[in-house]
Amino acid sequence: MNDDLKGKSGKVKVMYVRGDDDSEKRSQNPRTGKGGGRATAPSRGEGGRRPRRDDKPGAGRERSRSDDREDRGDSPWRTVSRAPRAEESTTPDHGGISGKSFVDPEIIRRQRAEETRVYGENACQALFQSRPDCIVRAWFIQSVTPRFKEALRWMAANRKAYHVVDDAELAKASGTEHHGGVCFLIKKRSGISVQSWLSKAGEDDCVLALEDVGNPHNLGGIMRSCAHFGVKGLLVQDASLLESGAAVRTAEGGAEHVQAISGDTFTDGLEQFRKAGYAIVTTSSHKGTPLFKAELPKKMVLVLGQEREGVTEATFDNADMSIAIDGTGNVESLNVSVATGVLLAEWWRQNKA
Numbered sequence: 001m002n003d004d005l006k007g008k009s010g011k012v013k014v015m016y017v018r019g020d021d022d023s024e025k026r027s028q029n030p031r032t033g034k035g036g037g038r039a040t041a042p043s044r045g046e047g048g049r050r051p052r053r054d055d056k057p058g059a060g061r062e063r064s065r066s067d068d069r070e071d072r073g074d075s076p077w078r079t080v081s082r083a084p085r086a087e088e089s090t091t092p093d094h095g096g097i098s099g100k101s102f103v104d105p106e107i108i109r110r111q112r113a114e115e116t117r118v119y120g121e122n123a124c125q126a127l128f129q130s131r132p133d134c135i136v137r138a139w140f141i142q143s144v145t146p147r148f149k150e151a152l153r154w155m156a157a158n159r160k161a162y163h164v165v166d167d168a169e170l171a172k173a174s175g176t177e178h179h180g181g182v183c184f185l186i187k188k189r190s191g192i193s194v195q196s197w198l199s200k201a202g203e204d205d206c207v208l209a210l211e212d213v214g215n216p217h218n219l220g221g222i223m224r225s226c227a228h229f230g231v232k233g234l235l236v237q238d239a240s241l242l243e244s245g246a247a248v249r250t251a252e253g254g255a256e257h258v259q260a261i262s263g264d265t266f267t268d269g270l271e272q273f274r275k276a277g278y279a280i281v282t283t284s285s286h287k288g289t290p291l292f293k294a295e296l297p298k299k300m301v302l303v304l305g306q307e308r309e310g311v312t313e314a315t316f317d318n319a320d321m322s323i324a325i326d327g328t329g330n331v332e333s334l335n336v337s338v339a340t341g342v343l344l345a346e347w348w349r350q351n352k353a
Helices: 061-071 086-090 105-114 121-130 142-157 167-174 194-198 216-228 239-243 245-251 266-275 313-317 336-351
Strands: 115-119 135-140 161-164 182-187 205-211 233-235 259-262 279-283 299-305 321-324
Touching: 115 121, 115 167, 115 239, 115 245, 121 135, 121 142, 121 182, 121 245, 135 142, 135 167, 142 161, 167 182, 194 259, 194 266, 205 216, 205 266, 205 336, 216 233, 216 239, 216 245, 216 336, 233 266, 239 245, 239 259, 266 279, 266 299, 266 313, 299 336
Parallel strands: 135 161, 205 233, 205 299, 233 259, 279 299, 279 321
Antiparallel strands: 115 182, 135 182
């Protein structure tokens, strides 16, 4: 190193580069921000001498501190903090490696509304075989991965995230301890319109209509019976109910063989089916034609009501036929999912077997 850049002690001199500002700024000491450069005459104490360290305490410091405060905002050697401008605080930062990306909360809410978690080995296997593109993310415990080799290869090839986790982590991801070793985060299916369904219906078609049935385990049992007896359409008030994790697991793969149908209202949907030549058939625990004496139409909409009260009076009064399932009378009625299986079995026997 050049000796000209060293002081007497051998330390390297620190050199500052000043900008071409006005003469007042050039006269400041770049380290302290005080006056005393070449352009301005040096300040003197009383009698024209410089103040000494043993002068009256504070005699030369008061002015220096004042100057320091006054020059603090103008000195090129100091960092000045300022409040962010209004446009900076409201405008999201999308660019730059160090910038924080901004995600609209409304987008997050909409995505969550469009997604659901399904679980259970049979349910997830059937879902993967039927509609793999709806899978967003997956979780597995180690013991089930050999039975999901095809799904794991497909997800790796299609850049779908999956995680092999322990039982506790899977319970947290799925929201239940009854996860069956696997959980998929999926995009929900939406129901099709009555008109779309009618455009592809055959000569013999049974559609199930569920009025205020909301228990997911009953819905799962109903979908399983529908899949078994070839009933592919379910008229419901909310299509997302058929996509709940508990319903899909209880269906044990049956959810992939049925499709939700939605009308403007439940009553409007029934009326559209009636105009298309379908018979509207309701059930009752107390009145109606005994099931095994009734002739069930080839094209019908079978209406079942909520677990406690059954179908509403308005729906019952507007039906073309009402049937009852005979029994001992020891209980008031059958569970709605069990009743569905009995009714669909008889329709299958009369029209399909």
